[in-house]
Amino acid sequence: MQYSVLLATDLDRLIQALRAEGYQVMGPTLRDQAIIYDEIHSVAELPKGWGDEQEKAHYRLKQREDGAYFGYAAGPHSWKKFLQRPRRPVWRAQKSEDSLQIVAAVETVPAMAFLGVRSCELHAIATQDRVFTGDQYRNDSYSERRAKLFIVAVNCTTAAATCFCTSMHTGPQVTLPCDLEMTEVIDDAEHFFLLRSGSAGGERILQQLPLHAAAQRHHVLAQSAVSNAVRQMEQGPRNFDSSDLQALLYRNYDSVSWDQVADRCLSCANCTMACPTCFCSTVEDTTDLSGDHAERWERWDSCFTGDFSYISGGAVRADTRSRYRQWMTHKLATWYDQFGSSGCVGCGRCIAWCPVGIDITEEVQSIREAEKR
Amino acid sequence: MVPDIYRIASRTEEFPGTCTLGITPHSGGRAGNFSAGQFNMLYAFGAGEVAISMSGSAQDGTYIHTIRSQGLATQALHRLREGEFLGVRGPFGSGWPMEQVAGRHLLIVAGGLGMAPLRPVIYSLLEGKTQPSSAQLFYGARRPQEMLYTGELQRWQQALKVVTTVDHAETEWPGQIGVITKPLGAATLDAENTVVFLCGPEVMMRFCIQVLLGKGVSADAIYLSMERNMKCAIGHCGHCQWGPNFICKDGPVFRYGDIRAWFDIRAL
Known part of the structure; x- marks a missing residue:
């Protein structure tokens, strides 16, 4: 595989090349004291020098000393919001004396380029692909957005305490297909990206960039940067064996653990909103005041x-116990039967954004312990 | 997926609050090809969509749906009159395994509105398309007035033995009184050669299954139709999940032997 080096000072060239190709570039920005994915127009909007500190029910931005562009871990938003829209029109209906007409809502779907997709997030997108495009029926809105998508993946070099992709085998090294893959490297002397293309489109973008040949030392530095994230997770509090999760949960529908977590869970739905794979939706049917025009909208929903x-x-x-059980068992067990993979990618968002600090990895542990008693 | 427009060709009030609509394609769509046990998503203008099972014959170019006025969408559907329009998506889901029936004893057990998705099975018997060695219908309702398709019961006797029971009745009710498990338990069955199609409230199905298993019917010979909240009917909205199953695409008809582990878990 052909790797090249892009100096950090030339990162804007990548953004401008994508924009020149007609892509709406979506990337990390700073907003409301969090890293939020939004449209970006230049490198100036990236959260340069910002990292984060995450724990159960805890998320704080933290200034880094190294000026990294991608030195943060998963924030409250995921890329899901650009592919499975939080709210979208589905159809419009019109009624008259002698007929009824229903017309599909036509969307203008932009060609988007995601800048900074992490390996766990690539897995999340692949997971949603299986839900929305993998069976007999397709979600047209999702399919079209996905088909036009350009992905710039970034390997993680820092992990938050809430990260557990190594346990879910979804990262931090990018392994799934993407258009460009980069690793950000910062050492005493230099700040650069080691990158490669993974598609013809990616190749076309690369050709427009002021690249340098990658030397052995660039590879060594990049590899060591990713190893740093692996080490942080392996030595972190959320390193566990996920190989038997499906069987574990299938055995434990009656675990006392569910009662205990239900005592704390507020049933607030934050975890499902923050989760990059949760795909449930509902519909809203409305009419206008004349009573002759109706609309159907789809919006995110939560179990x-x-x-x-x-x-x-x-x-x-009817109770929180059964709802938390549904969510967690779906995520870690029934998802395998439905879509052939885990529904959890180990991004840790549900842990950080749970207002009462419920931790899915701890709940796994709690079920395990309860079973032994 | 945008619904096709159908027109209400016929409307019968089965009993107050429950009607049967015969609907024919107005623009787009072609009523016909479906399997007994499948369902359509019916859209009442501006009010919403709801999953309603097929209740007519698979042959006659019309969809027949029996609807109980209950929530916003079914209330709006119930208000529709002949000549008015509705939206239809479908058919969706798995059907009753009609291929299992030939040469075996078919036992149909229906509770309340659960009769609706089973009527196409009976039509198939009457039309001679499905030929069991013998067939029986056990049909329970709350009250005699809430019994569906009573005008047809007599004709059905040509194809199968019909046993009806109601939970409550006035003195003039000639049939049985009590829950369906009583006559079901008293029935003589060639258990090894019987296939059961079961539909009704979950608690009723639970007790019927106990009776059937007790009589030696195999879990793999019992088929039942499940109901869950459903928004999309195509496996995307997540609402109808039931353990690993999506009721909309893996069901609504399941073989009990395949799902018994899930059936026994409450609030799943």
């Missing part, structure tokens, strides 16, 4: 709401 499982007679999952 933590009471409405979610409502059927005639009441909600099937």
